[in-house]
Amino acid sequence: MRRAPVPAVLVSGTLLLVTSCAWGGAEGAERPPGIPAGVTAEAGSATSVHVMWNQVTGEPPITEYEIYQGSKKVKEVDADEHMADVVQLKPGTRYVFSVRAKDAEGRLSEPSREVAATTPAAVAADDSPPTAPGRTTGRAAGSRAVQLEWGAAKDDQKVVSYDIFQGDSKIHSVGGSQTAAVVTGLRPGTDYVFTVKARDAADNVSPAGNTVELTTAAGDDASGQDTAPTDFKATTSEVDGAYNLDLSWMPPPVDGVISEYQIQLDGKSATSLVWGGDPPEGRSEYSFYIGEKAGESHRVRLRAKLPDGTWGGYSAELTVTTGAP
Incomplete structure (x- = not known):
């Protein structure tokens, strides 16, 4: 059967590409790691900058992160670290940083969005530390x-x-x-x-x-309902003789940034959606190819990667039929 091209999809102003589907081959085959999200940079001193990011998970598992200053790799940290101090910088200088994830097979993610920080000007010889912060x-x-x-x-x-x-x-x-x-x-x-x-x-x-x-307040981690996407909707559309599955939902009401979703089709993981930039606020939309035959029914649901790196609860499961109005 001829397979339609993998579609590029515009999601809330960000162009995304469906990289793989489990039903089209071995699950996760040749899929690069997800792109680190939530990257920030803050000057720590006249010669150092703190770079921070959100955890990335995948299969094979992430083993380390690489921090880049412009196009130059300046540091590597283990997968359980999500912050790094870049040192030996010049005072009073603007720097641009990005982060890439590496998995157990040595594959690198695309670079994260670039973030900038400017180190403060140098000061005269100073060996006196600040006082302790006031009451916290x-x-x-x-x-x-x-x-x-x-x-x-x-x-x-x-x-x-x-x-x-x-x-x-x-x-x-x-x-x-x-x-x-x-x-x-x-x-x-x-x-x-x-x-x-x-x-x-x-x-x-x-x-x-x-x-x-x-x-922290108690959460219903067992059922995951407080971490599930809400108002989930699913339809199909025909594009050039093939059918796409069109999804939309509201992100789960959790604190922090959600940068990745996992979509389950007919009880199996179909694809992972990783935002190609800052995650959209409010309602999200996503489409991907599901086949060329009309009249085929599919069950679909999705869940979010939470800010602490765990998966939240699944949305309601919906059934759609290709070619149905």
Whole structure:
């Protein structure tokens, strides 16, 4: 049977390409890793920049991430790390960064979107760290995020950034003018301990502020219904003698960025949808090829990759028939 070309699809202003379908061959065959999303860059000192991104999962599993400064690879980190400090930079200089994921077979994803950061100007010899941040407070923001606030630290020059720690691990950084942050990608009903440290342009780090103990709200992880896409709709359309499956839905109401969905067709994984840029806000749409015969019925549903890297609950399952009105 002649197979129609794989269609390019415009989704909320972003051009996407359906890369593979399980029913057309071995599931995941030759599929590159997903593109890292949620990439940010923030100057940490006059000579360093913090680069952060969301976790990518796939099969084969992701084994590491590569960080690029322009077109040059400057760092590699293991798959369980989603933040890296790029050091030995020049003061007062603008840099552009991107991230690529690598899987166990050595295949690289396409580069993420580029993000820019400018290091502050160099300062005179400085070996005095900032004071500890003022009183830190926080609250749970739903089941998968917390909001933290703290008092500004003091420095004889200037505070350039604040580092947020979860236990002993640095998990987030914000600019020195910010005294609040939202930490996403957490687990429902889980106890966390956070602290904040200040950093100056000379890379001097302050003592930690007070610890904040927070518990995320309980979530229905067992059923996953609070993490499932809603208002799911499915129809078919004919294009050049072949049929596409046209889907639309509302993203699940979770805190954080959702950059990937998995579509299940007739009980099997059909394709993964990875946004080719910033995920759209509000209703999402997607189409892909399902065959050339009219009158064929298919069951379809989808689920989202949540900010903490786990899969959410499935949407309602719908049945569509090719060629049906």
